[in-house]
Amino acid sequence: MEKLNRTDAEWRAKLTPEQYRILREAGTEPPFSGDLLDIKHKGEFRCAACGEPLFGSDSKFDSGSGWPSFTRPKDPDKVSEQQDGTHGMTRTEVRCARCDGHLGHVFPDGPGPEGQRYCINSAALSFAKDEGAEEGAEEGAEEGAEETGAAD
Numbered sequence: 001m002e003k004l005n006r007t008d009a010e011w012r013a014k015l016t017p018e019q020y021r022i023l024r025e026a027g028t029e030p031p032f033s034g035d036l037l038d039i040k041h042k043g044e045f046r047c048a049a050c051g052e053p054l055f056g057s058d059s060k061f062d063s064g065s066g067w068p069s070f071t072r073p074k075d076p077d078k079v080s081e082q083q084d085g086t087h088g089m090t091r092t093e094v095r096c097a098r099c100d101g102h103l104g105h106v107f108p109d110g111p112g113p114e115g116q117r118y119c120i121n122s123a124a125l126s127f128a129k130d131e132g133a134e135e136g137a138e139e140g141a142e143e144g145a146e147e148t149g150a151a152d
């Protein structure tokens with residue numbers, strides 16, 4: 001993947017302070033605070049910094065952790081993973097492979113066949129709803145979500 005390189009000043013101008021803190025300084029938003037936690041629409045989750053599509057709604061699940069969680073990236077090449085020894089823990093950090101923005105961490109306790117749980121900050125992602133998707137054509141378990149969530 002072609003790398004996107006911007007200067008620190010460019011990132012500061014482009015991102016909100018909260019996005020900058022997370023994406024460029026490997027920060028973490030408080031649990032249950034993010035805008036994308038309860039998104040259940042079909043669509044894709046893109047890097048908030050560079051716009052690269054990183055995760056699909058089909059891999060999103062409710063982990064109970066308070067952060068948007070996914071079983072896998074859209075494509076393994078979309079993210080880079082590296083060991084993170086900060087905060088006295090050994091974790092695996094997940095970054096956008098294109099712009100190197102910090103997204104969150106991945107843990108080996110996911111529910112899918114991959115066994116992975118990508119625990120990602122809402123502020124590091126933007127959601128693009130799949131406009132072509134038929135609302136209500138999905139399993140039907142989410143009935144009522146349209147009235148409460150998608151009225152705008």
Ligand SMILES: [Zn+2]
Nearest residue numbers: 047050096099
């Ligand atoms: Zn990116």
